[in-house]
Amino acid sequence: MSETTQLRVMDFDCPSCASTVERALSNQEGVEDVEVHYSTGRVEIDYDDSVADPATFERTIENQGYTPQPA
Amino acid sequence: MDTQSVKRYYRKRRKVIIVAVSGLLYAGGWTLGYLTALDTASAAILVLAAIVGGYDIAKTAYHEVKSRTLGIKTLVTLAAVGAIGIGSYWEAAAVVFLFALGSYLEGRTMRKTRNALEELLEMTPDTATVRRGGEQREVPAREVEAGEVVIVKPGEKIPVDGDVVDGESAVNQAPVTGESAPVHKADGDEVYAGTINQEGSLEIETTGAGSDTTLQRIIQRVEEAQEAQSPTESLIDRFAKYYTPGVIALSIGAYAVTQNAILSLTLLVIGCPGALVIGPPVSIVSAIGNAARSGVLMKGGEHLERAGKIDLVAFDKTGTLTKGETTVADVAGFDAEVSEVLELAAVAEKKSEHHLGDAILEAAQTRQGTVTDGGTTISRPDDDSATTDARSLPDPEDFDVVAGKGVVAHHDGREIVVGNRALLDERGIELPDEVAEYVRKREERGETAVHVVRDGVVVGAIALRDELREAAPGVAAQLRDAGIETVMLTGDNERTARAVAGEVGIDDYRAELLPEDKQAVIEEYREAGHVVAMVGDGINDAPSLATADVGIAMGAAGTDTAIETADMALMADDLERIPYAVTLSKATRWNIYENVGLAVLTVTILLAGVLTSYVTLALGMLVHEASVLAVIGNGMRLLRY
Numbered sequence: 001m002s003e004t005t006q007l008r009v010m011d012f013d014c015p016s017c018a019s020t021v022e023r024a025l026s027n028q029e030g031v032e033d034v035e036v037h038y039s040t041g042r043v044e045i046d047y048d049d050s051v052a053d054p055a056t057f058e059r060t061i062e063n064q065g066y067t068p069q070p071a
Numbered sequence: 072m073d074t075q076s077v078k079r080y081y082r083k084r085r086k087v088i089i090v091a092v093s094g095l096l097y098a099g100g101w102t103l104g105y106l107t108a109l110d111t112a113s114a115a116i117l118v119l120a121a122i123v124g125g126y127d128i129a130k131t132a133y134h135e136v137k138s139r140t141l142g143i144k145t146l147v148t149l150a151a152v153g154a155i156g157i158g159s160y161w162e163a164a165a166v167v168f169l170f171a172l173g174s175y176l177e178g179r180t181m182r183k184t185r186n187a188l189e190e191l192l193e194m195t196p197d198t199a200t201v202r203r204g205g206e207q208r209e210v211p212a213r214e215v216e217a218g219e220v221v222i223v224k225p226g227e228k229i230p231v232d233g234d235v236v237d238g239e240s241a242v243n244q245a246p247v248t249g250e251s252a253p254v255h256k257a258d259g260d261e262v263y264a265g266t267i268n269q270e271g272s273l274e275i276e277t278t279g280a281g282s283d284t285t286l287q288r289i290i291q292r293v294e295e296a297q298e299a300q301s302p303t304e305s306l307i308d309r310f311a312k313y314y315t316p317g318v319i320a321l322s323i324g325a326y327a328v329t330q331n332a333i334l335s336l337t338l339l340v341i342g343c344p345g346a347l348v349i350g351p352p353v354s355i356v357s358a359i360g361n362a363a364r365s366g367v368l369m370k371g372g373e374h375l376e377r378a379g380k381i382d383l384v385a386f387d388k389t390g391t392l393t394k395g396e397t398t399v400a401d402v403a404g405f406d407a408e409v410s411e412v413l414e415l416a417a418v419a420e421k422k423s424e425h426h427l428g429d430a431i432l433e434a435a436q437t438r439q440g441t442v443t444d445g446g447t448t449i450s451r452p453d454d455d456s457a458t459t460d461a462r463s464l465p466d467p468e469d470f471d472v473v474a475g476k477g478v479v480a481h482h483d484g485r486e487i488v489v490g491n492r493a494l495l496d497e498r499g500i501e502l503p504d505e506v507a508e509y510v511r512k513r514e515e516r517g518e519t520a521v522h523v524v525r526d527g528v529v530v531g532a533i534a535l536r537d538e539l540r541e542a543a544p545g546v547a548a549q550l551r552d553a554g555i556e557t558v559m560l561t562g563d564n565e566r567t568a569r570a571v572a573g574e575v576g577i578d579d580y581r582a583e584l585l586p587e588d589k590q591a592v593i594e595e596y597r598e599a600g601h602v603v604a605m606v607g608d609g610i611n612d613a614p615s616l617a618t619a620d621v622g623i624a625m626g627a628a629g630t631d632t633a634i635e636t637a638d639m640a641l642m643a644d645d646l647e648r649i650p651y652a653v654t655l656s657k658a659t660r661w662n663i664y665e666n667v668g669l670a671v672l673t674v675t676i677l678l679a680g681v682l683t684s685y686v687t688l689a690l691g692m693l694v695h696e697a698s699v700l701a702v703i704g705n706g707m708r709l710l711r712y
């Protein structure tokens with residue numbers, strides 16, 4: 001089943017950082033579509049919940065050096 | 072303090088702690104090396120400073136490389152490692168510390184910009200008191216269902232969208248409409264989630280709760296607007312695609328020629344398009360956030376940039392410059408009693424559903440026969456409660472609407488014509504001089520007059536007035552001061568239009584326009600080279616709003632179509648927001664130019680400085696970070712515009 005989740009990252013410090021996070025998330029298995037917005041810090045992820053585990057999204061963002069929060 | 076809370080404290084402030092520790096180590100190592108001959112110790116401390124400050128940066132760099140992107144963090148890591156490799160410990164520590172400090176400050180200030188909407192989000196209360204099964208219960212606001220009755224006590228925030236079914240109060244709607252003055256609410260009035268009930272207790276029948284409220288839709292719209300790329304942003308993004316590889320090529324080339332590793336690393340660091348890519352989004356997010364808090368929804372950067380070029384604002388007259396509440400100002404009888412004139416007109420207009428017809432009907436139903444000096448006029452009493460003793464008017468046997476001209480009806484064996492001069496001409500009805508004179512006089516006062524004809528003879532005339540909004544003249548003056556031309560578009564006749572335009576102080580007017588003509592007029596102005604904004608109600612004026620470069624809808628709260636179609640939507644019916652919205656757009660456009668200019672200038676100077684060896688790695692980094700912060704700071708000025 002396709003699901004959508006939203007997170008918020010308030011501490012992006014440059015637009016390319018947001019693109020890097022976007023790429024890292026979209027490389028994850030089961031992720032169908034990702035939008036990461038530098039200007040609002042909004043992260044929207046469409047994923048297949050039989051493959052991807054939403055808990056790993058936050059870890060991926062943390063790995064990139066940013067702090068995810070629930071939207 | 073137990074370990075748990077220490078850990079939590081560290082996690083929360085990790086970035087500051089890292090920057091501070093790295094900074095202290097850097098200062099210590101540098102001082103040690105400067106004052107003593109303990110070179111090895113100094114070098115060790117400086118390397119430690121670079122490691123502490125650079126660990127997170129290197130980690131992100133690793134992920135950047137892994138996901139095949141080339142970000143600034145990769146470049147900074149390369150520069151720091153390179154500097155350590157050639158023994159420039161001081162430079163390595165400085166670069167890392169400055170970058171970490173800059174990033175921390177950038178993240179922090181951007182958070183402030185991103186939080187501009189937070190206060191709106193926090194406006195909606197979490198719980199609501201509903202009446203269920205005869206008793207009052209407190210439930211989560213998002214679980215209230217449509218049709219349920221919510222009770223809101225004085226001083227409480229309204230938790231849902233709905234209609235008042237009981238009670239009366241003043242409601243502060245600032246969170247939704249930006250209006251500071253409270254609005255009176257009684258039975259049948261619409262209220263919005265997030266607004267504040269000030270005086271009396273209200274019972275509200277829910278129409279929307281949770282994410283299905285006007286406030287939530289506004290917030291969502293504002294976020295979408297902030298996320299949409301402006302033309303300048305897309306231009307810069309396209310440019311950056313070639314720019315970054317260009318900088319890398321330049322740096323490799325510089326190394327090949329000079330064999331100077333530090334020089335080519337410095338080029339990499341200063342060549343990052345930091346301020347350039349950050350500038351436009353910060354300006355736009357700040358401006359859109361500020362506008363949202365003032366009750367102005369802007370659709371996005373593209374529209375905002377275009378709005379910054381507006382040099383002509385066209386206003387629809389009725390309901391925009393005027394209050395849109397037409398009332399009968401005067402009735403004159405010539406071959407008939409005043410009361411008969413009014414009644415004839417009212418019967419003919421009874422089913423017309425035209426706003427002039429509505430006003431005549433209302434006057435006929437509420438009249439008390441107040442006779443003024445000439446003995447031929449009556450005034451409509453202000454007291455609306457008079458409607459209660461209104462006599463019921465007979466229906467006409469048949470009636471025909473002649474679009475833009477009037478109505479022709481039959482009643483009781485008589486033909487009644489109510490309309491303008493064009494309708495009289497069309498039907499070959501003679502207009503007596505005294506009636507023409509009366510009509511001319513009323514029109515010169517900005518009123519609209521209709522003739523009342525009984526069996527081919529003009530027996531009277533009715534003058535109708537739509538009061539100007541108090542703010543209209545001030546708004547026209549403010550726009551003129553900002554160098555913007557103003558035009559009024561109206562279906563009224565020439566004389567009335569001239570009088571109203573004069574009263575408002577508007578530069579120009581176009582009269583006797585049919586709805587589709589308004590669109591053509593806008594097109595005409597655009598073809599003449601103007602950047603045109605059109606202000607209207609967003610529903611009747613939708614086509615002209617769409618034709619204009621920037622369509623501005625007034626009083627959009629509650630009308631989703633207006634919010635959808637307009638480029639800018641004023642949530643309240645508040646004309647005074649127009650100069651604010653237009654000048655904010657202009658300020659935003661300039662702000663973007665300033666930011667792009669500053670960024671390009673900084674990179675150019677730095678590049679020249681590096682190539683002539685005046686700018687070292689650490690200095691380059693300092694100036695680069697400072698320019699990014701300057702650009703963010705400049706953009707954030709728009710939050711306080």
